[in-house]
Amino acid sequence: MLLQENFAEEHIRELQRTSRRDPVLLERAVYAFGLLEALAKVGMPFIFKGGTCLMLLMEHPRRLSTDIDIIAEPGTDLDKYLDRASEIFPFKAVEEQKWIGKNNIEKRHFKFTYDSPINNRPFYILLDVLFEHNHYSELVQKEIQNDLLLTEPEYLTVSLPSANCILADKLTAFAPHTTGIPLNCGKDMEVMKQFYDVSSLLEIFTDFQQIGPTYGKIAQAEIAYRRIESNSKDCLWDTFEAALCIASRGKVSKEEYPIYVKGIRELRSHIYAENYTPEIAAGRAAKIMYMVACLLSDTEYLRVNDYAKFLDMKIEQEKLASLRYMRKVNPAAYAYVIKTDRLLAELQG
Template sequence: MLSKKIFTQEYISELRGRTGDDPLMIERTLFAFGLLEAIKSVDMPFVFKGGTSLMLLLDIPRRFSTDIDIVVEPGTDIDSYIEKAKKVFPFYDKDEDVRKGKNNIEKRHFRFKYLSPSSGKEVVVILDVLFEERQYPNTVFKPIRNSLLVTEGEDLIVEMPDVESILGDKLTAFAPHTTGIRFGQDKELEIIKQLFDCATLFDAMKDIEIVRDSYNKVVRSEMSYRGLTCSVEDVLKDTIRGCLCIATRGGSNPDDFKYYIDGIGRIRNHIISQMFNGEIAGAYASRVMYLAASILTGNDNILGIKDGAEYVAQKPEISKPKWFSYLKIVDPVSYGYLIEASRLLKNIEI
């Protein structure tokens, strides 16, 4: 169980001193885990997904996440669980944020309320509930425990997609012209979060087949929900073009880059103990581009590049290779992934 001390100003200040990060982001993340434990403690049936789940799934949390995303089976009556959870410390109430969806996805959104230990004001943690049949190839069970949390007694265990399964899911969300989060809706931060998460998960993945399986299931569902007539290949190319845009720092598509650079600037205080800028985003995009290119071309021989030195003298088989020269300095390994992606895509029109 989570120790109540993590919901105090003293502990938030302690974490700020340890990480150097934004105390508001720290607070909201800690209380998000409080909500996760609340819904688990009342035996609500769900699969935990989304950015916050990565803070339990990965060995080291990489970015803050301040809401809870779950999947429940269609037809599940969640109201009794929600009513019980709103009374679990540190929360005192909740309300439902009723939204009119633009597609056929069945979702509900709840705002759980707590008093901020720093300001004394009411703050909310969002619970997003997706009603959907399970699509993840594999799930794992993880304790609510990581390096930012303090626990005592017996851990509560939550079910979530494994690394490969959630990577396939998140990759569909980084495709802003097809199945992904769209530009121009003040969600540029969310778009870059998907890029960051995909690159982070890529470094931890072990089985491309599971990623491909998860991706194909989720992307087809998303196309159906949105009434899209594009193909899976079109969505992958959308992702690859987005990666190229970021990796070329707008050289390949200045119009889209203005949205990406906005998100890159806004994500900085969400990253734990790490700098993030346009060049680092380009390095992350190179990894995601290689992943998307591998799924598109059926490449099962995913390379785990450890040393990029052998690639530094090589040029990507893409027009205007000078656009990518900075990657040799910023992250030679990512430059290596860019080279490998360009080889896979050599005869494909993107």
């Protein structure tokens, strides 16, 4: 369980000292897990999803996330659980936020208020609840503990999608012209959060066969919510083109690249594990393109261990010509470009 010391200024300042990150973001990330544990304590049935769940899935948190996103079965009586959760330390109250969505999605939004030790005033953690049946083919149980938290046995657990399934979910979210967060609508950082999470999950997923079926279910649900004229393959190609723009550093889709760069710069303060740059993003975009090509061609995603053997290979697809520069500046990424290149040839053949 979480120790009360998590919610004291001393702990937040110590995290600030070791990470050199914004203490307000650190505070909100820690308090978000306080809310998660409160929901678990009152026995509320839910699936934990979204960016914050990656902070449990991954061995070490990489991106600070400050909201709690959950899925509840349609018809779940939330109020009896949330009122009790709002009485658990460090929270003071809960208030529902009435938002009118632009699509056919049943959601509720709540603010859980607490006294901020950093700002010395009331602040809140957002809880977003999506009412739908479970689309994930694989759920796992995770204890509420990570590098940010002070804990002691016994640990409470929550149910969340496996890395394989949340990767599929995040791929649908990084598709800015179809099922994902749209470009150029004031959410540039949110777009790049999805990109960052996809690239992080590519490092830890374990079963390629779980990704495609889950992706198909979630993509179809998102298409239906948005009432758009697309199919799951269109959404995958959307992700591919967005990743190609980032990988090419604007040589492809030149007008969109500054939006991605703006999102990267805004995201930097939220990255716990590294100093994130457009150059780093470009290299990781190659892996995303390869995953998309694997899903489109139903070809197993194979991680590259020996990058050197790809250096003598040439890019054959004109679509990827703008990525030739990676051969010199990022041989690891170039290997994934070559693998993508060969799969594109098969798809076109």
